[in-house]
Amino acid sequence: MSHSIRRRLGAVAAATAASALVLAGCSAGGGDTGGDSGDFEPLTSIKLQLQWLPQAQFAGYYLAQEEGYFEEEGFTDVEIVPSGGDIVPQDALVAGDVDFAIAWVPKVLGSIEGSGVELTDIAQVFQASGTTQVSFKDSGITSVADFEGKRIGSWGFGNEWEIFAAMAAEGLDSTTVSITTQDFSMNALLDGDVDAAQAMTYNELAQLLETVNPATGELYTLDDLNVISYEDTQGAMLQDAIWADTARLADDPAYADAAVRFLKAITKGWLYARDNPEDAAAKVYDIAANAEAAFPVGPVHQLWQMNEVNKLIWTGGTFGLVDSAAWDKTVAGALAAVNQDGLHLITADPPASAYSNEYMQKALDELAAEGVTVDGAYTPIDVVLTEGGQ
Amino acid sequence: MSRRTSAILWGVLGVLAVVLLWEGYKALGPAEGVVIGAVPGEAGSGVLILPRTHDRAMPHVWDMVARLFAPTSGGSTPPLWVSVLGAAGLTLGIAAVGWVIGVVVGGVLGALMQRWRLLEWGLLPWIVVSQTVPLIAFAPIVNSMGLQLGRGGGFEWPQWVSVAVIASYLAFFPVAIGVLRGLAAPDRIHLDLLRSYAAGYGATLWRLRLPAAVPYLLPALRLAAANAVVGAVVAEVSIGMRGGIGRMLLQLAGQASADPAAPWGPTFGAIALGLVAAGSVALLGLGLRRYRRGEATA
Numbered sequence: 001m002s003h004s005i006r007r008r009l010g011a012v013a014a015a016t017a018a019s020a021l022v023l024a025g026c027s028a029g030g031g032d033t034g035g036d037s038g039d040f041e042p043l044t045s046i047k048l049q050l051q052w053l054p055q056a057q058f059a060g061y062y063l064a065q066e067e068g069y070f071e072e073e074g075f076t077d078v079e080i081v082p083s084g085g086d087i088v089p090q091d092a093l094v095a096g097d098v099d100f101a102i103a104w105v106p107k108v109l110g111s112i113e114g115s116g117v118e119l120t121d122i123a124q125v126f127q128a129s130g131t132t133q134v135s136f137k138d139s140g141i142t143s144v145a146d147f148e149g150k151r152i153g154s155w156g157f158g159n160e161w162e163i164f165a166a167m168a169a170e171g172l173d174s175t176t177v178s179i180t181t182q183d184f185s186m187n188a189l190l191d192g193d194v195d196a197a198q199a200m201t202y203n204e205l206a207q208l209l210e211t212v213n214p215a216t217g218e219l220y221t222l223d224d225l226n227v228i229s230y231e232d233t234q235g236a237m238l239q240d241a242i243w244a245d246t247a248r249l250a251d252d253p254a255y256a257d258a259a260v261r262f263l264k265a266i267t268k269g270w271l272y273a274r275d276n277p278e279d280a281a282a283k284v285y286d287i288a289a290n291a292e293a294a295f296p297v298g299p300v301h302q303l304w305q306m307n308e309v310n311k312l313i314w315t316g317g318t319f320g321l322v323d324s325a326a327w328d329k330t331v332a333g334a335l336a337a338v339n340q341d342g343l344h345l346i347t348a349d350p351p352a353s354a355y356s357n358e359y360m361q362k363a364l365d366e367l368a369a370e371g372v373t374v375d376g377a378y379t380p381i382d383v384v385l386t387e388g389g390q
Numbered sequence: 391m392s393r394r395t396s397a398i399l400w401g402v403l404g405v406l407a408v409v410l411l412w413e414g415y416k417a418l419g420p421a422e423g424v425v426i427g428a429v430p431g432e433a434g435s436g437v438l439i440l441p442r443t444h445d446r447a448m449p450h451v452w453d454m455v456a457r458l459f460a461p462t463s464g465g466s467t468p469p470l471w472v473s474v475l476g477a478a479g480l481t482l483g484i485a486a487v488g489w490v491i492g493v494v495v496g497g498v499l500g501a502l503m504q505r506w507r508l509l510e511w512g513l514l515p516w517i518v519v520s521q522t523v524p525l526i527a528f529a530p531i532v533n534s535m536g537l538q539l540g541r542g543g544g545f546e547w548p549q550w551v552s553v554a555v556i557a558s559y560l561a562f563f564p565v566a567i568g569v570l571r572g573l574a575a576p577d578r579i580h581l582d583l584l585r586s587y588a589a590g591y592g593a594t595l596w597r598l599r600l601p602a603a604v605p606y607l608l609p610a611l612r613l614a615a616a617n618a619v620v621g622a623v624v625a626e627v628s629i630g631m632r633g634g635i636g637r638m639l640l641q642l643a644g645q646a647s648a649d650p651a652a653p654w655g656p657t658f659g660a661i662a663l664g665l666v667a668a669g670s671v672a673l674l675g676l677g678l679r680r681y682r683r684g685e686a687t688a
Contacts, residue, residue: 151433185644210648293632388645
């Protein structure tokens with residue numbers, strides 16, 4: 001099956017426009033939204049901004065579309081907008097180009113303080129941090145404290161704050177640790193240009209494990225590497241979250257209603273990804289391979305990514321709810337972090353409106369009433385990587 | 391041997407020489423390159439003066455070629471060369487739009503400056519300064535200005551327009567200078583002859599100045615084509631426009647640890663792009679052959 005999302009959307013829109021409108025009316029009028037359905041016309045068309053190109057990291061959203069969950073919640077037209085680094089999700093949301101956006105919490109906290117915008121984290125999809133610092137076994141770097149005097153790779157572009165937060169907790173700063181900007185390949189580590197490179201469990205770490213070790217002629221394995229997970233440090237920060245426009249949530253009942261329905265749909269999407277990781281990864285790979293100029297890494301890589309992403313989502317907490325302890329830890333880390341140029345990410349606590357569990361809780365309650373439960377855990381699968389992930 | 395076959399032969403020899411140089415250095419050079427001033431035990435210290443030769447840094451030429459025929463993203467995706475062709479085509483189209491804008495703007499500016507000396511004094515320094523603005527800083531500004539214009543005017547400003555505008559920004563410069571010099575090229579005696587016929591500016595421009603400008607114009611147009619391609623590729627990367635060859639190169643380079651031959655596909659595509667762009671302008675020159683007296687081969 002190879003079809004473009006756009007074509008599918010077109011077909012779906014044409015075939016179900018009428019019935020879905022009726023559905024939308026039903027879901028809004030059926031008491032789902034607290035009986036204020038008379039006050040507004042339910043939104044049926046929304047846009048979601050991703051923070052990167054289509055890949056298994058965003059499986060839940062694509063599956064909500066593929067499996068028809070958005071239609072079940074009364075949306076006839078949902079556009080998932082990828083970003084190639086050209087679009088900053090929170091900026092697109094503020095500009096009104098999209099209705100919801102996926103972004104890391106620290107990056108948006110920086111935007112909130114930096115430009116005074118008002119955004120709300122309405123669902124914390126990733127409950128744990130997927131950032132790691134990877135070094136070779138013989139480097140002796142097994143904790144952040146070992147960074148002292150070493151050359152540490154970091155991506156920049158707002159992806160680096162966990163490193164500085166973790167270093168701050170260890171009393172290290174850029175005078176004691178040499179920070180080098182690395183690109184998104186792992187060559188800096190492989191060529192010995194850095195002692196430890198930044199890597200996401202679901203992407204760059206896999207890329208490393210898809211590379212042949214010239215010493216053995218086999219792929220690198222986790223036995224060759226020391227992997228420091230920032231989740232285990234004071235630097236851990238919340239990552240993929242769904243952001244909405246704070247003022248619009250308060251003033252526009254149709255938007256608030258759409259937020260709840262949207263969260264219900266993507267919750268079902270992520271449940272599908274949890275329970276069918278192989279199928280989910282295959283579907284996302286198919287979408288990505290057919291998307292315009294996405295050039296995803298191959299199918300095995302996507303399966304690895306799906307598996308790792310599931311681990312970050314299903315950590316034992318309730319899906320999508322912001323854990324206040326993790327939030328406070330993120331804020332504390334963001335306040336403590338100072339980068340190599342001596343800059344702070346934020347200098348004051350974010351406003352209380354920066355996150356709200358109201359909409360996610362409502363979505364979960366409605367799902368529970370419909371017999372969809374999100375308790376249960378993810379059982380990780382074994383993914384055997386291949387050279388190049390093809 | 392005809393001139394044509396010898397030209398082809400020299401072309402093939404040139405490519406072969408590059409391949410031999412690449413594989414020769416790869417075979418003989420040190421795998422980890424040559425670094426001077428490295429402090430033992432300190433990662434990334436010293437300066438790399440000779441490149442690394444291992445397979446990740448310098449894949450074999452045949453691996454690069456083989457990669458062109460393997461699926462772009464694994465599975466049943468189309469072969470890499472097809473994706474490269476599509477991306478290169480898009481960039482070429484945008485560069486062509488940029489080239490046309492650049493030629494029109496540059497031509498008008500050049501003609502105005504040649505007509506009125508005061509304009510030349512006033513404009514020329516600014517035109518020269520304009521080329522010193524760093525493109526990677528300038529490109530996002532053009533894009534965000536375009537987006538704001540679109541939001542204010544209620545229309546959508548596509549990203550490719552920004553890329554074309556930036557390409558034209560690089561392309562107009564050689565044309566403006568070429569037209570300025572070219573239109574001023576006719577001999578005094580010829581200008582005086584036309585004046586004695588009581589020919590006006592328009593007739594002089596059409597019958598004397600433009601034909602005389604052709605030898606200056608053709609190299610300028612070729613330069614403009616090359617500049618437009620460079621501008622389009624850099625602008626794509628810098629504003630993050632997807633679909634073109636520049637962005638594709640960047641993206642595959644991000645996967646290069648595990649798939650080092652992949653970024654060479656779009657690299658070859660970019661080379662082909664430059665050749666096609668320069669070649670198209672050369673075709674233009676064929677039609678103007680009778681005016682090309684005294685043109686320096688550029």
